Amino acid sequence: MNRRRRPRGRAPWVLLPFAGLGVAFVALPLVALLQRTPWSDLGDLLGDPVVTDALRLSIVSAFAATGISLLVGVPLAWVLARTTFPGRSLVRGLVTLPMVLPPVVGGAALLFAFGRRGLLGQPIYDGTGFLLPFSLWGVIAANTFVAMPFLVITVESGLRSADQRYEEAAATLGASRWTIFRRITVPHALPALLAGAVLCWARALGEFGATVTFAGNLQGRTQTMPLAVFLALESDRDAAIALSLVLVVVSLAVLIPLRDRWLR
Amino acid sequence: MRRLVAMVAMGAAMLALVACGDDTAADDASATAAGDSSAIAGAGPARGGSITVFAAASLTDAFAEVAEAFEAANPGLSVELNFASSSALREQILEGAPADVFASANESNMAQLVDAGEVDTSEVFVTNSLQIVVPAGNPAGVTGLDDLADDELLIGLCAEEVPCGDFGRQALAAAGVTPAPDTNEPDVRALLTKVEAGELDAGLVYVSDVVSAGDGVEGIDLPDEFNVVATYPIGTVTSTGDADAATAFVEFVLSDEGQAILLEYGFGQP
Numbered sequence: 387m388n389r390r391r392r393p394r395g396r397a398p399w400v401l402l403p404f405a406g407l408g409v410a411f412v413a414l415p416l417v418a419l420l421q422r423t424p425w426s427d428l429g430d431l432l433g434d435p436v437v438t439d440a441l442r443l444s445i446v447s448a449f450a451a452t453g454i455s456l457l458v459g460v461p462l463a464w465v466l467a468r469t470t471f472p473g474r475s476l477v478r479g480l481v482t483l484p485m486v487l488p489p490v491v492g493g494a495a496l497l498f499a500f501g502r503r504g505l506l507g508q509p510i511y512d513g514t515g516f517l518l519p520f521s522l523w524g525v526i527a528a529n530t531f532v533a534m535p536f537l538v539i540t541v542e543s544g545l546r547s548a549d550q551r552y553e554e555a556a557a558t559l560g561a562s563r564w565t566i567f568r569r570i571t572v573p574h575a576l577p578a579l580l581a582g583a584v585l586c587w588a589r590a591l592g593e594f595g596a597t598v599t600f601a602g603n604l605q606g607r608t609q610t611m612p613l614a615v616f617l618a619l620e621s622d623r624d625a626a627i628a629l630s631l632v633l634v635v636v637s638l639a640v641l642i643p644l645r646d647r648w649l650r
Numbered sequence: 651m652r653r654l655v656a657m658v659a660m661g662a663a664m665l666a667l668v669a670c671g672d673d674t675a676a677d678d679a680s681a682t683a684a685g686d687s688s689a690i691a692g693a694g695p696a697r698g699g700s701i702t703v704f705a706a707a708s709l710t711d712a713f714a715e716v717a718e719a720f721e722a723a724n725p726g727l728s729v730e731l732n733f734a735s736s737s738a739l740r741e742q743i744l745e746g747a748p749a750d751v752f753a754s755a756n757e758s759n760m761a762q763l764v765d766a767g768e769v770d771t772s773e774v775f776v777t778n779s780l781q782i783v784v785p786a787g788n789p790a791g792v793t794g795l796d797d798l799a800d801d802e803l804l805i806g807l808c809a810e811e812v813p814c815g816d817f818g819r820q821a822l823a824a825a826g827v828t829p830a831p832d833t834n835e836p837d838v839r840a841l842l843t844k845v846e847a848g849e850l851d852a853g854l855v856y857v858s859d860v861v862s863a864g865d866g867v868e869g870i871d872l873p874d875e876f877n878v879v880a881t882y883p884i885g886t887v888t889s890t891g892d893a894d895a896a897t898a899f900v901e902f903v904l905s906d907e908g909q910a911i912l913l914e915y916g917f918g919q920p
Contacts, residue, residue: 494843497844497847497849498847501847501848501849502848502849503847503848503849517804519849520804520832520833598835598836598840599840601833602806602832602833602834602835602844603809603833603834603835603836604831604832604833604834605834607832608833609834613836616836617809617811617834617836618811619737619738619741620735620737620738620741620809620811620812620836621737621811623741
């Protein structure tokens with residue numbers, strides 16, 4: 387990491403209005419949310435078991451999905467960035483598909499694949515009785531499906547732009563491929579890895595469509611914050627706003643320090 | 651460092667892309683009334699012989715045919731339909747969504763719009779009762795409400811925040827059954843889809859939903875003394891740009907022709 391101080395560039399004037407517009411576009415809805423927040427009831431709402439259950443499930447499933455994405459996504463990104471094989475562009479397109487697929491459709495596809503009447507789900511269910519939908523595993527699966535592409539793409543582009551001469555040098559000095567990957571490739575790609583993990587986590591935390599379609603909605607088992615917010619909106623708008631605020635605060639608490647440290 | 655900035659910018663752009671993806675999903679969902687209801691699909695301003703009807707998810711198939719018959723009877727008038735849960739539609743209308751007609755699956759959502767001055771008057775146009783829905787062939791051998799308390803079965807209800815969930819719980823309470831749901835679906839169509847796919851053993855939905863799902867599912871009647879009859883009110887939205895067309899649609903729904911279509915879909919006459 388090159389932390390040598392550079393003279394801070396002054397932005398060309400023409401960029402500023404656009405940058406300002408960008409900030410305002412994101413900030414204004416947030417301000418509107420704050421303005422409608424029922425501050426006096428906030429304490430009661432936050433102690434509500436519905437909220438604490440949903441928050442716990444959201445955080446657990448977002449971290450689990452990020453962990454699985456790291457485990458599977460980093461090797462996948464390496465293969466996509468450093469090797470050539472027939473059909474690579476097809477694989478690359480396939481990997482990014484969940485980003486453009488409507489999440490509800492993704493959830494239905496997961497159900498047809500892993501449900502108890504699903505392509506793979508049926509033999510697993512018949513053999514072991516294990517069922518992904520309607521469980522926390524289902525929530526994690528839905529989150530991983532939707533969020534992993536963010537990690538794969540970020541890490542892949544990080545690996546692609548990394549200087550490969552260090553790896554070559556290590557290889558001429560006799561380091562094994564695994565040692566090179568561990569000692570050179572990963573440390574060099576660390577910023578991209580963390581950026582990808584953060585994007586993946588953030589996407590998983592807000593996941594709604596695939597989760598509700600694949601894992602269903604049950605308080606304490608599969609009801610994450612976005613689901614709780616959606617249902618609260620049906621009956622009690624104040625509660626929905628308070629819940630959204632919790633989600634915003636939790637995500638900012640994670641994103642702001644990380645962003646300052648790693649995502650510059 | 652610059653690369654990182656570029657990378658994060660790219661990531662952010664992708665987040666935005668996915669946000670768009672979510673919108674598409676919502677559009678799809680309200681078009682098929684499968685779930686997400688944050689979108690106002692195809693709800694253009696009501697001008698030039700086009701009206702937008704916001705209708706409860708359980709009316710999806712029936713209103714599609716009603717709208718077709720209405721358009722056939724009124725050349726030049728076209729009907730845009732937006733289906734979602736009644737409460738989500740109520741919220742959209744309160745936030746100024748361009749609806750001309752609102753058809754709700756329960757009285758309370760309509761009453762809230764009348765109180766807010768968004769709807770002048772409403773009239774009940776159909777009734778709907780509950781049925782237990784099971785996948786075709788009833789693989790779990792469900793026979794009645796008692797089975798919905800069986801922990802061994804995969805049971806789905808509607809969330810209590812939406813009308814079908816509220817009515818369902820009333821019926822279960824009347825029968826003295828404490829249900830053991832594995833999921834509380836955000837709307838009735840989402841529940842029906844999971845039962846039809848065989849992923850749930852049983853659910854509690856409207857008779858009209860069982861009829862519209864066709865051969866994929868079977869319905870089991872509830873004893874009359876426990877059943878809850880939902881009444882569906884319809885009304886024109888006060889801010890409509892075309893009050894005549896909106897009123898014409900409501901009258902068509904209440905007419906013999908409109909009622910005959912609704913009866914075919916399992917609804918009852920008020």
